[in-house]
Amino acid sequence: MKQESYILVTGASSGFGREIAIRLSANSPVIIHGRDKERLKETLSACNPAGKHLIWEFDLSDVNGVEESLTRFLSENNCVVGGFVHSAGYMKQLPLKVLTVDAFRQSFDVNVISAGMIMKVLMKRKVNQGALKSVVFISSNVSKFGVKAFSAYAASKSAVDGLMHCLAVELAPVVRVNSVLPGGIRTAMTEQIYQNEEIQKKADATYPLGPGTPSDIAGAVKFLLSDDARWITGQQLVVDGGRTINITI
Numbered sequence: 001m002k003q004e005s006y007i008l009v010t011g012a013s014s015g016f017g018r019e020i021a022i023r024l025s026a027n028s029p030v031i032i033h034g035r036d037k038e039r040l041k042e043t044l045s046a047c048n049p050a051g052k053h054l055i056w057e058f059d060l061s062d063v064n065g066v067e068e069s070l071t072r073f074l075s076e077n078n079c080v081v082g083g084f085v086h087s088a089g090y091m092k093q094l095p096l097k098v099l100t101v102d103a104f105r106q107s108f109d110v111n112v113i114s115a116g117m118i119m120k121v122l123m124k125r126k127v128n129q130g131a132l133k134s135v136v137f138i139s140s141n142v143s144k145f146g147v148k149a150f151s152a153y154a155a156s157k158s159a160v161d162g163l164m165h166c167l168a169v170e171l172a173p174v175v176r177v178n179s180v181l182p183g184g185i186r187t188a189m190t191e192q193i194y195q196n197e198e199i200q201k202k203a204d205a206t207y208p209l210g211p212g213t214p215s216d217i218a219g220a221v222k223f224l225l226s227d228d229a230r231w232i233t234g235q236q237l238v239v240d241g242g243r244t245i246n247i248t249i
């Protein structure tokens with residue numbers, strides 16, 4: 001029996017990942033990944049009811065367990081993955097004086113290493129039957145620019161873009177690999193920052209196109225995954241409403 005091809009979206013229990021999974025479910029069954037069972041079910045119930053979507057619950061900070069868990073999940077559900085979006089992310093604002101090895105490791109485990117290990121599984125012919133065609137990592141515009149107290153997070157996002165560049169070359173012409181670099185958008189991850197109305201107002205004023213939403217990120221991801229982007233690989237697509245090209249005083 002032919003195995004059904006899915007799009008795997010990590011971090012689909014919240015924020016961008018949820019919006020991406022819902023958007024992509026219009027045209028493909030999706031594997032909704034995250035840790036929080038209740039919020040994963042909420043995402044599932046908002047997806048296109050025509051698809052046989054699946055939920056993969058796994059804590060990506062267990063980087064040594066990724067290969068085993070995902071391989072078993074795909075085999076038990078008799079499915080393959082044709083598209084992969086890595087939206088799961090860990091962010092903690094940490095000025096240098098309070099930076100810890102653990103915070104550094106957590107950022108790299110969730111934001112980078114887990115993405116690499118998922119890619120390894122998805123490229124195993126025996127496991128995924130050569131099904132993988134297109135991949136998008138959710139990076140951040142801090143991959144290319146500086147922000148105070150974001151050093152560990154930014155380093156991990158630059159690393160995920162490094163992973164993207166190398167895999168784009170290594171896996172061509174079979175698989176395309178790109179990154180989306182969002183600007184700041186209000187989600188569970190950034191809620192604490194934007195709760196401060198003054199910061200919210202100040203931030204909004206620096207975005208030439210005004211504030212963005214998770215839907216703006218989902219649109220860019222959908223394009224990069226699609227055949228409309230068939231000659232695009234190894235790129236960092238900045239989706240930040242013009243924030244990082246704005247040098248207005």
Ligand SMILES: NC(=O)c1ccc[n+]([C@@H]2O[C@H](COP(=O)([O-])OP(=O)(O)OC[C@H]3O[C@@H](n4cnc5c(N)ncnc54)[C@H](OP(=O)(O)O)[C@@H]3O)[C@@H](O)[C@H]2O)c1
Pocket residue numbers: 010011012013014015016017033034035036037039058059060061086087088089090091110138139140141181182183184185186187188189190
């Ligand atoms: N929001 C922004 O302004 C912004 C800007 C640039 C880039 N980004 C990036 O965009 C991506 C999505 O962020 P978001 O704003 O949508 O944040 P969010 O709403 O907090 O969602 C984060 C997602 O990551 C998952 N996750 C976190 N740690 C995990 C772990 N150890 N194991 C498995 N899953 C884990 C969460 O799953 P559970 O809740 O189920 O644990 C959740 O689904 C992240 O990579 C983030 O770095 C965000």
